[in-house]
Amino acid sequence: MTFHNPNLVGESLELKRDTSADPIDAAAAALVEIKAELADRLKGLETKADAADKLAERLAKLEAKANRPGALVQKADETDAELETKAFSSFLRTGRVDAADLETKALTLDSASGSVLAPKTVADGVIQKLIEFSPIRSIAQTMTMSGPLVEWMRLKEEVEPGTVTEIGPRPEDEPSFDSIDVKPFESAVIVPVSKTLLEDSAIDLVSFLSGHLAKKFGQREAKQFVLGRGNGMNEAEGVLVSSAVDTLDAAAVSLKADDLIDLFHAIPTPFSGRGHWLMNRQTMGAIRKLKNAQGDYLWQAALAAGQPPSILGRPVLEAPDMPNPTAGSTPIIFGDFATGYLIADRVGLEIKTDELTGWNNGIVKVLARRRVGGRVIEGDALVKLKLKAA
Template identity: 45%
Template sequence: MTDRLEIKAALAVTDQGEITGTAWPFGSPDRVGDVIEKGAFTGPATLPMLFSHDPAQVIGVWDEISETDTGLTVKGRLLVEDVERAREVRAMVRAGAVSGLSIGFVTKQARRHAKGRTISALDLHEISLVAVPAHPGARITSVKSVTSNGVPDMDNEDHQTPASAPDIDTKAFNAVLARLDKLEARTGRPAAPAVAQDTDQPERKAFITFLQSGQIDQKALTVANDAPAYVLAPEETAGEFIRNLVEFSPIRSIADVRTTGSHTILLPKRTGITNALWVGETAPRTASEPTFDQMEIAVKELATHVDISLRMLEDSANVEAEVRLALAEDFGQKEALAFVNGSTALEPTGFMTAPGIAETNNGHAANLSADALIALLYQMPATYRNRGTWVMNGTTLAAVRRLKDGHGNYLWQPSYQAGQPETILGRPVVEALDMPNIASGATPIIFGDFRAGYRIYDRVALDVLPDLLTQRTSGLARFHARRRVGAGVVRPDVFRKLKMAA
């Protein structure tokens, strides 16, 4: 089993930043069918607290991590006194905008089953605060605060209504609660721990019927405008599909990902700045103007089909999940390759093939140099260096892990040291399978601020079209799927490659 960091997802916070919650409930699967058994968790006594699994957003530390009969319970603290982002996240938690917990781990032992995995051993790397956790039951459980007189107040506890409080219209209040519950379900927020209840939603029922019979419920489903006869997957289905892509396409976790309603995105680009000069009190001033250009990112289409036996279609209680899982790996692998090395007119432009990215020579054609990595890091402007991420494949990462500086210290630091994520020279590292290997003339490592420099635009998350006729003589049903996404480098100056050359 490969060592790949996985992301899985209850939560509470004080003015001092104390947080408690359940990071993983036992006894029920997450949104992709995975179950983690009690006793599976191993890891350090303390872990970094991240926001949305972003290694650049360390907002606190988890001090207490333990397994109980109900799940993995945690207690930690936001660094509200020292980190501005931690104060912002505390406000989002108390407002209810962020209410979930999600875990990042490497699977060590697991068993596959029809709807996911049963994981019996894993290494826990980090725990994040998120808006939508992977497990519906992984949520903040209490939110403490401190009043102006210093008396603790439990924000999530029930309070008795003061005698002077105005009368409440109970019927209207209940109606508002019902509407909020529906909105919460539609946006994918985990309102209830029972995953099986998802199939009660009209959209999900209609989508399953569409996959099994081809019949379209116009009231519950949406037909794609740019592809007649294709049906857009329900909101939660599309969301789960995107989360699967992150596992195979790690670039999504560090790039700037946006949505678009167009087939082409035009981005204004400044190519020059004004030229101010020092002048005397009455000396004439020289006029200057900045110059501008524009760049274009075109939305591309990724398509495939998968065949499923008619018996599986008839017997499966969750055929929509079967289709999604069958398509996710293929789509994810192709997308990951394009984001790194895409160069043809039919695919997004990869950051390794984009023009204008500077290079730093390694000093040797075959052996990685620690001095070259240090030089590359500090050749970047400080603003982007401090937000940068290393990207390389596993073979290169293994070589980097053996490098030491002049004092005998390893350049690579594991995620469980000093409450930080896995780093090289203090900056996080992402493993991308499709990066080049170490070889003469190759560029196996790139460093840069991907949030500022690489843009991904999602046009269509997932369209599915069932074909129940053409393959029927073979006992199969064919499902056609398509996805539209565009990507490209918008700031070459925030990246730098390491080239294996003297």
């Protein structure tokens, strides 16, 4: 026989007749079975109802958030990187960090300070801008530090093999090493921006950060990599002032073609074959007029757009912080910077916003900082030219 339950639409329970047992016992057993199955089905319906209530609650929260002024909503075709960049721009405008917000979850926070770090897309753009204003960064060895100090082991005395007979004793020669440390040093700036400009979206802060601030940080670190006095001055060590880099003294007070040829051959062949010339624009202008003994210009224009010019087959980079080619100056450095100089980045670009201290004047302050170190790690790979004093 079949029982229909009016509360379970489209569903029925079938009770099969057991002819081998007492009819009363069979009916009682069937009723117990029906009761158990009905209980299971009702439990399942309650579970589905709870899930539906939770889903409705979650959708209501998302809908409320989406309707909130300025809320960020990730589009179907929007990547996580694009959402993170959009969230970063929103943070700069509002200064708010709410762990429950979608936009905050898209941001990268510094665990130690709680500051917001620039997204990778922005940070990569900043590094690219730094390279434009810091030529040494484009040719030196770079690394990312995970701690406050990097120790670099350097071979001081090499092993010298000796000639031996078939069964004669083998000489012993032990190499010696010394270590140098590279520390990061901090650069920071506070940029006041009108709150009205931020609210009215009059400027693109992300473009501003990856443009103007990157330019200023790049110019500062470029100067340190050339003229920095090292750890004692809380800045990177400059190539030009490092005692680890040898100096070639010129015979005259002005640049001569022979000085450049001597400088090219002043370092070992492996280093000169990977070398770059570093000088400022005035020095470039003076070298463009120099000719060798055969009357050929030493300066060779770039073979393709976007490529640097060359001297003796090696590329020339412009460094505005290098000295002018005057008597007694050191206007040129040549060598393998990838071997000779190390740049260690500790903090790429860290951002905070301050809406309180400038409140009376309607100013929001954008606080930016970087930590980077640099040091000559192999002086033999580089050499500098010093002109004769007057």
